[in-house]
Amino acid sequence: QSALTQPPSASGSPGQSVTISCTGTSGDVGGYEYVSWYQQHPDKAPKLIIYEVTKRPSGVPDRFSGSKSGNTASLTVSGLQDEDEGDYYCSSHGGAKNLVVFGGGTKLTVL
Amino acid sequence: QVQLQESGPGLVKPSETLSLTCSVSDFSIASYYWSWLRQPPGKGLQYIGRVYASGTTFYNPSLQSRVTMSLDASGGLLSLRLSAVTAADTAVYFCARSRPAYFFDYWGQGVLVSVAS
Numbered sequence: 001q002s003a004l005t006q007p008p009s010a011s012g013s014p015g016q017s018v019t020i021s022c023t024g025t026s027g028d029v030g031g032y033e034y035v036s037w038y039q040q041h042p043d044k045a046p047k048l049i050i051y052e053v054t055k056r057p058s059g060v061p062d063r064f065s066g067s068k069s070g071n072t073a074s075l076t077v078s079g080l081q082d083e084d085e086g087d088y089y090c091s092s093h094g095g096a097k098n099l100v101v102f103g104g105g106t107k108l109t110v111l
Numbered sequence: 112q113v114q115l116q117e118s119g120p121g122l123v124k125p126s127e128t129l130s131l132t133c134s135v136s137d138f139s140i141a142s143y144y145w146s147w148l149r150q151p152p153g154k155g156l157q158y159i160g161r162v163y164a165s166g167t168t169f170y171n172p173s174l175q176s177r178v179t180m181s182l183d184a185s186g187g188l189l190s191l192r193l194s195a196v197t198a199a200d201t202a203v204y205f206c207a208r209s210r211p212a213y214f215f216d217y218w219g220q221g222v223l224v225s226v227a228s
Contacts, residue, residue, distance in 0.1 A: 002155050032213075033212075034212050034213045034214070036212075036213070036214035036215075038156075038215075044220075045205055045218035045219060045220055045221055046156065046205075046215075046218055047218070048214060048215060048216050051210070051212060051214040051216075052212050052214070057216060089155060089156055091156070091158075091213075091214070092213070093212075093213035096172055097169075098161070098169040099158065099169075099171060099172070100158040100213050101158070102155055102156045102157065102158070103155065104154075104155045105155045105156075
C-alpha cells in the first residue's frame with residue numbers, strides 16, 4: 001500500500017485538460033513544499049516533470065503544471081497530446097527524516 | 112550530460128544477497144546525493160535510500176536492516192547490496208541523482224532483478 005493516494009486511472013481527449021490528484025497527510029504532502037511528479041512510459045525510467053510542487057525542469061512543456069492545497073497535490077496536463085499517455089507518479093518528502101514516499105501511480109489514457 | 116547505467120545479475124536465489132552497480136557519468140558526482148529506487152512488476156515506485164560521496168547514507172526504514180550503499184566518486188560507481196532477498200524483492204531497480212528538495216532529476220534505464228530458486 002502506497003503512502004500517497006492517487007486515482008488508478010484518468011483520461012481525456014486530445015486538446016482537453018486532465019487533473020490527477022495526490023493525497024497524503026500533514027506529515028508529507030501537507031507539511032513540505034517537496035512534492036514532485038514523474039511521467040513513465042512502458043518499460044522506461046520515470047521522467048521528472050514537476051518538482052517543488054510547481055516548478056518544471058528545463059525541456060518539460062508548460063502544458064504540465066502542479067499545485068497543492070492542504071494535504072492534496074495536483075498535476076494538471078493541459079492540451080492533451082497522444083504522447084502524454086503513460087503512468088504518472090507523485091512523490092513527497094515525509095514519513096521520516098530524509099524519506100521519500102510515492103503514490104501508487106495513475107494511468108493516463110488519451111482517448 | 113548526466114548518464115547513469117545499472118548493471119548486475121538478473122536472477123538471485125532466495126536468502127542470498129542482491130548486488131548491483133550503477134555507472135555514473137557526471138563530473139559533479141561528488142556534489143550530489145545518489146539514490147536507489149525500485150519498482151516491482153506492475154506496481155509503483157519505492158525509495159530504497161541514498162549515499163553521498165562522503166559516505167553519508169540514508170536508508171528507507173523498511174529496508175534498513177538489509178541495505179548497504181556505497182559511492183566511489185573517483186570511479187563514478189554507485190553500489191547497492193540487499194541481503195536476505197525474497198520474492199518480494201523482485202523488481203526493476205533504478206539508480207538516480209537526488210536533489211536536496213527530495214526529487215530525482217536523472218535516472219538510469221533500470222535493471223530487472225528476479226528472486227527465484
